[in-house]
Amino acid sequence: MSVKVNRDYSYVGKSLDRNDSYQKTTGRAQYTGDLKFPNMLYGKLIRSDVAHAIIKNIDTSEAEKLPGVKAIITARDVPAMKYGLSPARFDENIFCTDRVRFNGDKIGAVCAVDEETVYKALKLIKVEYEELEPVFTVEHAKKEGAPQIFEEYPGNLNTEIHHKFGDPDEAIKDAHYVRTDVFQGQRTYHAFIENHCSVGMWDGDKATLYSSCQSVHYVQYHLARVLGMKMGDLRVLKTHVGAGFGGKLDPTGLDFAAVILSKMTGQPVKMFYDHAETFLNGRGRHPITMTLTTGVDKNGKILGHKYTAVLEGGAYTGLGIASTYYAGSLLGVLYNFENYQFDAYRYVTNLPPCGAQRGHGQPQPRFAFEHHIDLIGEAIGVDPIDMRLINARDANTYTLAGYEVKSYNLKAANKMARDASGWKEKRGKLGVGRGIGVGNGGFVTGAGFCQYRTDLPHSVGMIKIYDDGTQAFVYSQAVDIGQGSDTVLLQMAAEAMGYPYEQCKMYAGDTDLSTLDFGAYASRQTLMAGWAIKRAGEDIRQKILDQAVEMFKASGKIKEGWAYIGNRELRTDDLDVKEGVVYVKQEPSLTLTFEEVARRYFVTKGVLIGRGWYHPGKLGGNHKGAAVGTSPAYSSATQIAEVKVDMETGQIECVDTWDVHDSGTIINPKLFHGQVHGAFYMGIGETIWEEVLFDKKTGKLLNGNFSEYRLPTALDMPPVLSLTLDESWEPNGPYGLKEVGEGATTPTMGAVANAIYDAMGVSMTELPITYEKVWRALKDKK
C-alpha cells in the first residue's frame, strides 16, 4: 500500500477545536427539549402496561374532560400503514392497531397545555385488554405451540440467514485441533443522556419537525411515506443532538405524533420521553447466543469455522434484520479463512425491540470469537497475538463474501498494541488475580447500500461563499450527534477550498436548507459526507482559480510574472489557493485574497456555489444478504486490557488499556482519540456492568434508570492509550480516511474478557461478566 499522507495540509490532520465549543461549554447549545415556541403544547405517548394483549377498548373520555387537554389520538386517528427497515418486515404501526406486543408499547398520544396536565391525562385513560400469554425468551418463542406474536413470523422466527462458503465440515474433519464453545450476550442499551424529543409545527400546507435524531433524511422518508405526504412538504431538522449510538435512527412515535397533533391543534407540539421511556423505545443491543466451532492446524491457522447466532429481537424488526446479518458478515473481513458457515435466527418476543447499537450486531460476536480463539491458542500452545497474526487479513484482498478490502493493517495494529502494552513481559506472568488480554475488531466505513431501495447518491454537499467572500457556508444533512462530524467536515471543506477553517460555518441536518445525506449511522458520516463536501470544496477552488486567472490578467502587475511562465497565457493550473490566499505557483509573491476573488465572482457571475456528490458504486458479493457488510472501506483495531480480579470477592478492576486503530488519515486527532475513549467506555460497561432487565412474569422494565442500569462512572473508567498507525491510508476515503466511532467498540469485550480469563483462570462465556458471576465461578473452581 502506497503511503500518501500529505503532511502539508492546512487543516486536515490538525487537532482543531470543535466548531460547537463555545455553545456547548457555556450552556448555550440548544437541544430539541430546549426549544420553545409561542402557544406550544406538550405531549406524551399512551403506553400499554401489559406485554401481550388484544386491545378491546380505549376510553379517553375522562381525560378529554380534563381542562388543558387539547387532543388525544389513537390508532383510529392515524394512518394504518406499517413501517420498518425492509418492506418484507414492515411490522410497526404509529400506534398499535389491535394488539400490544410489549409492556410499554405505544397506543396513542395526548397533548395539553403543560407537562403536568399531560401526566394527569395519561392517568385518566383506561385501556381494556384481552391478555394473551406473553413470550419473553427465545426458548419460549421457538417452542411448539408458543403464542404467535406476529402472524407473518411463524414460530416467531423473524429472520433466518444461512451462509456457506467453502466446506467447513470437510475442512475441519482432519484438523489438528477442533473446538466448540457457546457464548451468551445480554441486552444492553445506548444510554445517551438526552431523552428523545420531537417538536412538530404545522403551517397550513407544510409540516416542520424538529427531531432529536441521527438521520433527518430517514425520519423524513418514513414519516412522509406513512403519513402520505410528499417529502418536500415535510421539513425535518435537528438542533444539537445529545448523542445517539444507534438509538435515534428509527423514527419514533414522538416524531409521528408531533406532526399529527400539530396539524390537529394548529399549535406547535413538543413530544417527549421521560428517561425510562427511552429504554422502552429500545433498539439497543440484541442478546445473542453464539455457538462457534473452529478447526485449526498446529500453527493456529483457521481451516474452517462454523458459527450459529440466535438473537432475541424484542417486539418489532426495525434495524434488527441488519443486526442479524452484521452478527456474522464482518468476521470474514478480520480473519482470512476459506471455509465459513454462518447460520442466524432472530426471534421476536414481547419485550421492547432490539436494533442497532454502536458496532451494530458485531460486538457480542467479536467477544465470542476473540475468547474462542484464545481458548484454541491455549490448547495448542500458541500465544493469543500469534493466533491473530497468523489469521489476520492483509490489505488489497477480497473476503469470502466478495467484499473488496483496500487498506487493512490489522497485523500492524496487533504488533503495535503488543509492543506498547509490554505484552511479552506480562502475558501469563502477572500472577494470580492479574491478567492481560487482547481483542480485535473493526467496522465498515459507511454501509454500501441505503436503508431503502433507491438510486439516490449517498451524500450530496454544497458550499456557498458569502457575497463578499468573508464566510463559507457548508451544507449537508450530516448529523453531528456528538461524534464531531460538523467539525471534521468543515476541516475537509476548508482544506479542499483553500479557505480559512475559522470562516467556515456548517448548516447541517435540515432537509429544507441543507443537501442530501443519509445521516449518522454505520460509521459513514466522515467518509460519505466527507467525499461530497470535499468535492464541493474542490468545485469552489476551481471556480476561484478560474476567476483569479481573469483578475490576474486584468491587473497590470501580473505582466511582470509572465517571464516565469514563458510566452503563453496564464492558466488556472499555474495558480493555487491555500488558507485564503490565491498565488501564482511559479511566483508566490503574486497573490490575491480568496475574499476579493470571491467578491469579484459574485459581482460578475452571481452566487459562488460549489457542489459535490458521492455514491460508493456497486459493492460486494452476489449471495442473499451480501449487501449487509459491504462498504467502501474497512477499519481494523486491536485493544489490549490489563485487569485485576479480586479472587475473594470477584471484583474486577481494569487498570490499563491500549488501543491501536487502523483508521486511515486522522482528520482531527483529538476528536479521534475521544471516539476511541468513548467506544472503549461503552465496551467495558457492556463487558462488566450493563444489562437491561425485565420482570419475568409481566415483561415490565425493571431498571430503566441510571442507578440500576449501571453505566461506568469516572471512578470505574481505566486510562486508555489510543495509538494510530502512520502507514494507514485508505484510497476509497477522502484524504485517505476510514472510520473510528463504531469499530473501536468492537474489540473491547473480547480484550477485557480475555484479560479476566488470564487473571482468574476460569473462562467466562456469559455477558456481562459481573462480580457475582466471577465470585461464583471462582467458588465453583475451588
Next chain:
Amino acid sequence: MANCIVDKDGIKRYLVSVNVNGGVFTKVVKANTLLVNFLREELDMIGTKKGCELGDCGCCTVMLDGNAVNSCLVLAVDVDGREVTTAEGVADGEDLDIIQEKFIEHAAFQCGFCTSGMIVSSRALLNENPSPSEYEVREAIAGNLCRCTGYVNIVDAVLDAAEKK
C-alpha cells in the same frame, strides 16, 4: 419560608427570590416546582439540562450556595433567598472560565449534553480544592454521567485547569 398565596383552586403558591448567576429573580412557584424546571421554564436558562430527573445522571448540576447539587432533587421554594450558579454563570461575561477553556482544548465533550453539569461540578471542586488529585477529580464528577467521552479528556481538562489556575 417564602410568602404563600392560595389560588382559586386551593393550590398554594410561593413567592421566591433567587439569585441566579448574580441577578435576582422573583417568581411565584408551586410547592412541587423543581429547581431544574424553575431555571428552564421560568427563567429560560436552558444551560441546565434535564436528563433522568431522578438524580442519577447529574446533567442538571448547579451550584447552590457554592455546592454542586442535582437541581432535579431541589425544590424551588427551598432556594428562596439563596444563590444559584448555572452553566451560563460559570464564565465571567465574555471571558471563559479556565475550566471551559480547558474543556475546549482537550475536546472534553462530544454531544455536550452532560457538559453543563460536568463544568459546574468541576468548578465547585476547584473552588473548594484548587489542586485536586486525579482521584479527587474522578470522585467529584462521579455523579455526572457521560456516555460519549469515557471521562478521559474531562479528567485531563480539569487537572490541566487546576494546574493553570
